[in-house]
Amino acid sequence: MSELLAATALRELVGRWLADGRRVAGPQCAKTHDDLHRHDLIRYGWLTAADQLLLAGFIRPLNSIKEFVFPRHEELYSYRFKGKQIELLPIETDPREQIIIGARPCDAAALGILDRVFNWDFRDEFYNRRRELTTVVTLACSEHDDHCFCTSVDSGPGDTRGSDVLLIPLEADQYEVRCLTEKGKRLFAGQTAASTTEGKVLAGPPPRLDLAAVGDFLDGGYENPEWQKITLRCLGCAACAYTCPTCHCFDMVDEGNAAGGVRVRNWDACQFAAFTVHVSGHNPRSVQAQRQRQRIYHKFQIYPKKFGELLCTGCGNCTRNCPVGLGVLPVLQSIVDKSQKNVPSPSGREC
Amino acid sequence: MLDELREKCKQLLANGTVQVVIGYGQPAEAGGVVPVFITTPEDAQQLVWNDQCFANLTKYLLRSEIKALGKAAICVKGCDERALVVLERESQIDRTQIVVIGLLCDGVGQPRLPKCEACDVHKPRAADVLIGQPPADGQPLPAEQRYAALAAFLRKTPEERIAYWMAELSRCTKCYACRQVCPMCYCRQCIADKNRPVAISTSATLKGNFAWQITRAFHLASRCVGCDECSRVCPAGIDLRLLNLSLAQAAEKSFAFRAGMDPAAEPVIGAYREQDHEEFIR
Numbered sequence: 001m002s003e004l005l006a007a008t009a010l011r012e013l014v015g016r017w018l019a020d021g022r023r024v025a026g027p028q029c030a031k032t033h034d035d036l037h038r039h040d041l042i043r044y045g046w047l048t049a050a051d052q053l054l055l056a057g058f059i060r061p062l063n064s065i066k067e068f069v070f071p072r073h074e075e076l077y078s079y080r081f082k083g084k085q086i087e088l089l090p091i092e093t094d095p096r097e098q099i100i101i102g103a104r105p106c107d108a109a110a111l112g113i114l115d116r117v118f119n120w121d122f123r124d125e126f127y128n129r130r131r132e133l134t135t136v137v138t139l140a141c142s143e144h145d146d147h148c149f150c151t152s153v154d155s156g157p158g159d160t161r162g163s164d165v166l167l168i169p170l171e172a173d174q175y176e177v178r179c180l181t182e183k184g185k186r187l188f189a190g191q192t193a194a195s196t197t198e199g200k201v202l203a204g205p206p207p208r209l210d211l212a213a214v215g216d217f218l219d220g221g222y223e224n225p226e227w228q229k230i231t232l233r234c235l236g237c238a239a240c241a242y243t244c245p246t247c248h249c250f251d252m253v254d255e256g257n258a259a260g261g262v263r264v265r266n267w268d269a270c271q272f273a274a275f276t277v278h279v280s281g282h283n284p285r286s287v288q289a290q291r292q293r294q295r296i297y298h299k300f301q302i303y304p305k306k307f308g309e310l311l312c313t314g315c316g317n318c319t320r321n322c323p324v325g326l327g328v329l330p331v332l333q334s335i336v337d338k339s340q341k342n343v344p345s346p347s348g349r350e351c
Numbered sequence: 352m353l354d355e356l357r358e359k360c361k362q363l364l365a366n367g368t369v370q371v372v373i374g375y376g377q378p379a380e381a382g383g384v385v386p387v388f389i390t391t392p393e394d395a396q397q398l399v400w401n402d403q404c405f406a407n408l409t410k411y412l413l414r415s416e417i418k419a420l421g422k423a424a425i426c427v428k429g430c431d432e433r434a435l436v437v438l439e440r441e442s443q444i445d446r447t448q449i450v451v452i453g454l455l456c457d458g459v460g461q462p463r464l465p466k467c468e469a470c471d472v473h474k475p476r477a478a479d480v481l482i483g484q485p486p487a488d489g490q491p492l493p494a495e496q497r498y499a500a501l502a503a504f505l506r507k508t509p510e511e512r513i514a515y516w517m518a519e520l521s522r523c524t525k526c527y528a529c530r531q532v533c534p535m536c537y538c539r540q541c542i543a544d545k546n547r548p549v550a551i552s553t554s555a556t557l558k559g560n561f562a563w564q565i566t567r568a569f570h571l572a573s574r575c576v577g578c579d580e581c582s583r584v585c586p587a588g589i590d591l592r593l594l595n596l597s598l599a600q601a602a603e604k605s606f607a608f609r610a611g612m613d614p615a616a617e618p619v620i621g622a623y624r625e626q627d628h629e630e631f632i633r
Contacts, residue, residue, distance in 0.1 A: 323584035
């Protein structure tokens with residue numbers, strides 16, 4: 001048995017969520033086709049009306065849903081100078097429930113991954129507050145492009161990590177609704193009709209990466225000179241990290257004046273030269289190849305050793321958004337390919 | 352044309368004129384045309400030239416990793432070559448130490464990018480090697496045609512324009528792809544990275560994004576060559592071209608100056624004459 005919901009009923013339901021005062025985010029067209037941008041710009045964003053929600057006709061949004069639980073700018077607390085005293089004041093938070101609908105499985109899975117980081121040695125109240133208010137309604141993929149590689153990194157179009165509900169598109173404008181958590185059940189209670197029709201989750205992209213070979217390479221490949229060659233075209237922006245569903249680095253800064261201000265945390269990225277520069281001016285990651293290498297090691301060795309899963313869901317956004325066509329998949333494909341062809345010399349030059 | 356390009360680059364590498372050719376290639380794993388750095392004569396076969404060669408490669412001449420490879424030959428389209436003119440004028444490159452391979456170009460992208468529709472530099476003018484058949488000598492396009500996109504935008508009301516920029520800049524995450532891809536953004540420390548004290552808020556809020564993009568546009572005034580790489584690579588689809596066109600038009604109207612067109616012309620910023628307009632000083 002399965003539970004079904006018509007596309008029109010789903011849209012009406014989204015309208016009711018909005019009318020109830022809940023914050024709803026989902027894929028939408030942020031900018032239509034114009035003379036510069038040949039394709040519509042599809043991004044996750046807050047919806048103000050149910051008809052803005054896009055559920056078909058694109059591979060995946062160019063940003064990720066992490067910004068709804070880990071915003072690119074977050075005020076932590078404010079401060080005020082009172083003579084020689086400093087007064088700390090809490091920031092007023094938005095208590096509304098938030099629903100992310102139409103998340104791709106590669107985005108939702110990333111929330112499960114982020115949960116570990118923000119609850120490991122310290123329970124991050126800002127992340128967790130938003131996370132607890134969030135229900136994730138994931139939409140299984142109907143198609144993939146050349147950049148998708150979820151099936152190569154222990155994920156796929158039916159990955160339910162991080163999801164409260166999985167919607168599977170059926171023919172005749174219907175969805176099978178699989179409620180995975182209590183939160184999900186509450187959201188769709190009484191909305192669906194029982195049926196014997198079951199949705200079929202697609203197999204997804206063909207395998208594009210040999211994870212075992214990647215692991216073998218990383219074990220001894222830290223100083224392999226190929227890093228330098230393969231990443232030479234990287235320009236050092238954060239288009240990859242900021243559109244990645246799993247990258248989660250941030251910086252904390254005080255913004256204010258002599259009277260007081262706000263302590264905020266803003267996204268930061270390991271691809272920036274300034275990310276590791278010391279006060280002395282010394283930079284332990286002095287060239288771009290070291291920064292690219294760091295990103296790959298974090299995703300495929302450091303995080304997995306600590307938490308038992310990869311810090312990558314294979315969404316492909318890094319490559320889609322890269323000004324010069326780099327990204328996790330092309331870097332790893334090249335490095336595995338090259339390392340299998342040429343055994344690196346033991347005294348490999350530090351890149 | 353492609354054979355000619357590969358053969359020429361092969362020679363330059365084989366006879367030791369250069370140690371690296373900065374060009375375009377299409378490695379299987381990249382899924383498209385990307386910048387490549389060719390260091391051996393055999394690898395010159397990897398070079399490509401087609402209408403997907405978007406990148407303005409001149410940025411790489413400024414990157415330490417590329418400088419470390421040795422003397423370079425660089426492939427440029429006519430629009431990219433304008434960046435070389437500005438960079439030389441600003442003492443960032445030594446033109447005598449670079450071999451410029453000019454590619455005759457009738458536009459990139461399918462359909463053509465907006466900059467190509469308003470292009471009057473199809474032929475690189477000061478290349479050491481010119482690849483391709485020169486077309487009938489192109490006449491400079493009238494300014495109305497080059498600034499048509501800006502004129503169309505300026506026909507909107509001020510209220511519509513600010514609403515447009517607020518919607519656009521609300522999507523900016525400060526990934527700095529615009530800065531990193533820009534040949535004119537070569538400051539050793541960008542003002543956006545200054546933190547002792549902070550000069551521009553690092554927050555990707557509407558206020559912080561306006562501060563960043565307006566500052567950047569002003570720093571590019573009379574220097575931007577209109578390669579539009581910032582607009583092309585923006586993951587948030589922000590049409591930064593409009594800001595740059597606006598300042599380019601101001602430089603042309605007030606000083607009859609187009610960045611990167613005339614190697615002999617004194618730069619607008621960095622040169623002073625008593626006759627300069629000063630009505631902005633109050």
